[in-house]
Amino acid sequence: MELDERKKKILQAVIRNYLETGEPVGSRTISKFTDLNLSSATIRNEMADLEEMGYILQPHTSAGRIPSDKGYRLYVDTMMEEKAREVVEMKEMLVERQDKMELLLKQVAKVLAQNTQYATLVSAPQTERNKLKFIQLSRVDVHQILAVIVIEGNVIKNNILQVNEEMSDETLLKLNILLNTTLGGLCIDEINLGMITVMKEQAGIHSDIVSEVIDAVAEAIRAEEALEIYTSGTNNIFRYPELADQEKASELINTFEEKQQLEELLQETFNNGDSTGIQVYIGEETPVQSMRDCSVVTATYELGGGMKGSIGIVGPKRMDYDRVIGTLRTIQTQLDELYKDEFHPGEKKT
Amino acid sequence: MELDERKKKILQAVIRNYLETGEPVGSRTISKFTDLNLSSATIRNEMADLEEMGYILQPHTSAGRIPSDKGYRLYVDTMMEEKAREVVEMKEMLVERQDKMELLLKQVAKVLAQNTQYATLVSAPQTERNKLKFIQLSRVDVHQILAVIVIEGNVIKNNILQVNEEMSDETLLKLNILLNTTLGGLCIDEINLGMITVMKEQAGIHSDIVSEVIDAVAEAIRAEEALEIYTSGTNNIFRYPELADQEKASELINTFEEKQQLEELLQETFNNGDSTGIQVYIGEETPVQSMRDCSVVTATYELGGGMKGSIGIVGPKRMDYDRVIGTLRTIQTQLDELYKDEFHPGEKKT
DNA sequence: GTTAGCACTCTTCCGGGATGAGTGCTAATA
DNA sequence: TATTAGCACTCATCCCGGAAGAGTGCTAAC
Numbered sequence: 001m002e003l004d005e006r007k008k009k010i011l012q013a014v015i016r017n018y019l020e021t022g023e024p025v026g027s028r029t030i031s032k033f034t035d036l037n038l039s040s041a042t043i044r045n046e047m048a049d050l051e052e053m054g055y056i057l058q059p060h061t062s063a064g065r066i067p068s069d070k071g072y073r074l075y076v077d078t079m080m081e082e083k084a085r086e087v088v089e090m091k092e093m094l095v096e097r098q099d100k101m102e103l104l105l106k107q108v109a110k111v112l113a114q115n116t117q118y119a120t121l122v123s124a125p126q127t128e129r130n131k132l133k134f135i136q137l138s139r140v141d142v143h144q145i146l147a148v149i150v151i152e153g154n155v156i157k158n159n160i161l162q163v164n165e166e167m168s169d170e171t172l173l174k175l176n177i178l179l180n181t182t183l184g185g186l187c188i189d190e191i192n193l194g195m196i197t198v199m200k201e202q203a204g205i206h207s208d209i210v211s212e213v214i215d216a217v218a219e220a221i222r223a224e225e226a227l228e229i230y231t232s233g234t235n236n237i238f239r240y241p242e243l244a245d246q247e248k249a250s251e252l253i254n255t256f257e258e259k260q261q262l263e264e265l266l267q268e269t270f271n272n273g274d275s276t277g278i279q280v281y282i283g284e285e286t287p288v289q290s291m292r293d294c295s296v297v298t299a300t301y302e303l304g305g306g307m308k309g310s311i312g313i314v315g316p317k318r319m320d321y322d323r324v325i326g327t328l329r330t331i332q333t334q335l336d337e338l339y340k341d342e343f344h345p346g347e348k349k350t
Numbered sequence: 351m352e353l354d355e356r357k358k359k360i361l362q363a364v365i366r367n368y369l370e371t372g373e374p375v376g377s378r379t380i381s382k383f384t385d386l387n388l389s390s391a392t393i394r395n396e397m398a399d400l401e402e403m404g405y406i407l408q409p410h411t412s413a414g415r416i417p418s419d420k421g422y423r424l425y426v427d428t429m430m431e432e433k434a435r436e437v438v439e440m441k442e443m444l445v446e447r448q449d450k451m452e453l454l455l456k457q458v459a460k461v462l463a464q465n466t467q468y469a470t471l472v473s474a475p476q477t478e479r480n481k482l483k484f485i486q487l488s489r490v491d492v493h494q495i496l497a498v499i500v501i502e503g504n505v506i507k508n509n510i511l512q513v514n515e516e517m518s519d520e521t522l523l524k525l526n527i528l529l530n531t532t533l534g535g536l537c538i539d540e541i542n543l544g545m546i547t548v549m550k551e552q553a554g555i556h557s558d559i560v561s562e563v564i565d566a567v568a569e570a571i572r573a574e575e576a577l578e579i580y581t582s583g584t585n586n587i588f589r590y591p592e593l594a595d596q597e598k599a600s601e602l603i604n605t606f607e608e609k610q611q612l613e614e615l616l617q618e619t620f621n622n623g624d625s626t627g628i629q630v631y632i633g634e635e636t637p638v639q640s641m642r643d644c645s646v647v648t649a650t651y652e653l654g655g656g657m658k659g660s661i662g663i664v665g666p667k668r669m670d671y672d673r674v675i676g677t678l679r680t681i682q683t684q685l686d687e688l689y690k691d692e693f694h695p696g697e698k699k700t
Numbered sequence: 701g702t703t704a705g706c707a708c709t710c711t712t713c714c715g716g717g718a719t720g721a722g723t724g725c726t727a728a729t730a
Numbered sequence: 731t732a733t734t735a736g737c738a739c740t741c742a743t744c745c746c747g748g749a750a751g752a753g754t755g756c757t758a759a760c
Contacts, residue, residue, distance in 0.1 A: 024721095024722090026721070026722050026723085027722075027723080028721090028722080038733080038734090039733070039734050039735075040722090040734090041724095041733075041734050041735070041736090042732080042733055042734070044722090044723065044724075045724095045732095045733090047723095048723090048724080058722095058723085059742095060740085060741060060742075061722090061723070061724095061739095061740055061741065062721070062722050062723050062724095062739080062740045062741045062742080063721080063722070063723085063741075063742075064721080064722065064723090133490070134490055134496075136486075136488050136496070136498075138486050138498075140483070140484055140500060146484075146486070146498065146500065146506070148486075148488075148496065148498050148508070150490060150496065156496070156508040156510075158498065158506040158508065160506075231607065232607065233607075234603055234604075234607050235599075235600040235601075235603045235604045235607070238596050238599070238600040244596055246588050246594055249585075249588070249599070250585040250588040251585075253584055253585045253603055254584075254585045256607075257581065257582065257584050257585070257606075374752095374753090376752070376753050376754085377753075377754080378752090378753080388702080388703090389702070389703050389704080390703090390753090391702075391703050391704070391705090391755095392701085392702055392703070394753085394754065394755075395701095395702090395755095397754095398754090398755080408753095408754085410709090410710060410711075411708095411709055411710060411753090411754070411755095412708080412709045412710045412711080412752070412753050412754050412755095413710075413711080413752080413753070413754085414752080414753065414754090
């Protein structure tokens with residue numbers, strides 16, 4: 001059987017209608033809804049075909065039809081009209097000079113959640129590859145040395161190290177130079193045992209400190225590679241009866257609280273991302289188990305300097321795809337402009 | 351009317367039974383449950399008295415009785431037998447050397463949630479008063495200066511500052527000395543405009559940097575004063591039908607995601623804390639609106655060095671108070687021991 | 701003071717009838 | 731041949747009423 005123009009129109013009408021109401025759509029409704037001027041009987045025949053082809057399904061005999069995952073997929077791929085959504089409020093809020101990355105991202109999540117009425121997640125940007133930029137040791141008091149580690153992208157980590165032997169300012173200076181000349185510009189895989197041994201030899205009595213610093217560096221880079229994720233509007237799932245039953249809601253809320261799985265989800269976004277950076281997972285397509293009754297739309301954003309992060313929106317399968325995707329695109333450009341205008345990645349703090 | 355010994359016993363039996371089953375308790379049940387050897391009719395008379403006195407109530411005529419907030423309060427204050435709960439799993443998990451505060455606290459929240467089957471929250475410890483301990487400026491590259499700010503309790507904040515004029519190493523050193531001698535050991539309220547003016551004068555051409563550093567210091571201290579809160583087991587609320595309906599659950603989940611109100615809740619713990627550091631809020635007693643159908647048990651913990659934080663457990667009013675309080679006490683001592691044995695506050699990172 | 705007994709209340713559960721939305725099929729129509 | 735009107739049928743939902751059962755309050759007897 002072929003999916004002719006008329007069938008497409010009917011499918012589209014079914015989906016549009018279902019997105020709005022959340023109720024199964026009957027043939028009579030379609031007959032009035034479209035400009036096809038067909039009787040409900042004809043629509044019924046066509047709908048029977050569409051069902052056979054797997055685009056729609058019936059919750060039970062004598063109910064209307066609802067879109068299947070396959071139907072949604074076709075809709076998203078070929079029928080959607082992206083709505084250029086204004087995110088006025090967002091613009092205003094962002095403009096209040098936000099120079100702290102964390103606050104900015106939390107706010108993005110919040111505004112998106114309020115705007116779309118779905119649950120949102122935003123990951124902090126990551127640099128492409130984490131190179132060590134700079135190390136500085138300085139004394140805090142007699143037995144404590146502060147190690148500051150700056151990673152490419154100006155992400156900064158601190159560690160306080162305990163020392164037993166006292167250390168002169170001069171030794172500290174030497175150690176600083178030694179560490180920076182040896183390790184500066186390297187990424188974690190490039191630091192090998194050979195270097196460490198050489199440095200330890202040169203450090204002599206203070207070789208312990210070298211080990212501790214190396215550990216701290218490794219940990220700092222690793223920590224930066226673990227995504228930080230901010231969520232908002234988790235409770236929006238209660239707006240959609242198909243997600244609000246206890247078992248499903250509980251699983252979803254757990255996923256949003258634990259964040260582990262969200263990380264995997266957003267990680268996938270990077271790997272499979274197309275040119276626009278927007279992706280849609282419908283129902284079973286999602287990599288996260290607890291979201292198999294949801295749709296997830298993800299977008300990547302860039303803040304310049306190779307700093308990329310991603311944004312996700314989680315809602316029911318009858319999500320307003322047009323609007324969500326439009327909104328995400330707006331946010332993408334807004335974040336882009338924000339960077340151009342006034343955001344300096346160097347201001348990132350940890 | 352007086353609350354004699356027999357009435358107390360009956361009240362206790364009602365509460366115990368209700369805690370277990372969650373169902374209204376009838377007179378026949380009590381008559382068998384207790385060792386009073388009274389008929390159900392007698393119990394009924396006593397229960398009518400208890401209801402008149404406000405300790406129990408009837409959901410509707412011809413239902414059994416459930417405890418009122420006042421009843422729970424009496425129970426918690428005078429009838430409870432704290433159960434020395436073993437938190438074996440906890441012990442094991444904590445012992446895997448956790449030198450990162452954040453992970454430790456997240457784990458505490460998680461273990462507690464698993465152990466009690468309620469929702470938990472843990473705040474990061476705060477120092478009593480945030481004094482500035484140490485400032486260090488160092489050059490990252492030509493136009494970027496890294497400012498490291500160490501606050502009492504070894505909490506570290508970083509800022510990267512943009513500079514237009516180049517700056518010699520010597521100038522940087524001078525600035526460092528100037529900043530540390532002027533500001534070291536002061537807390538935020540003690541830094542006044544006079545000092546700032548004097549420093550700016552001394553800094554001459556680089557007075558801009560001084561302003562920026564001061565701003566950074568103020569922000570760092572302010573940021574540290576905002577509590578960081580970790581939550582776990584929010585979805586446990588679905589285990590208790592009296593909290594699991596959509597409206598209540600949604601509100602609660604929102605409270606746990608936003609964290610703002612949790613902060614206020616834990617803040618109260620500090621202010622009203624008694625000697626044991628454990629407090630119980632029953633129903634309407636809680637300062638958080640969305641928890642008016644819950645009970646909240648909070649505890650403060652101390653990690654030495656004046657670093658105090660708090661822990662909260664949120665569940666239904668028919669919470670197993672005995673066990674929760676026992677568990678919290680165990681955690682208190684365990685955290686205490688942890689500090690003694692191997693936890694060094696200096697290892698806190700940001 | 702305690703208890704047995706009984707009438708009464710109120711919730712919960714279940715089955716059945718009415719309602720209505722929507723279908724599939726058939727036969728008539730353009 | 732495609733479309734449509736008409737009709738019988740299905741199924742979920744709603745509402746009602748009766749039965750069951752838990753538990754009470756009251757009274758009268760112990």
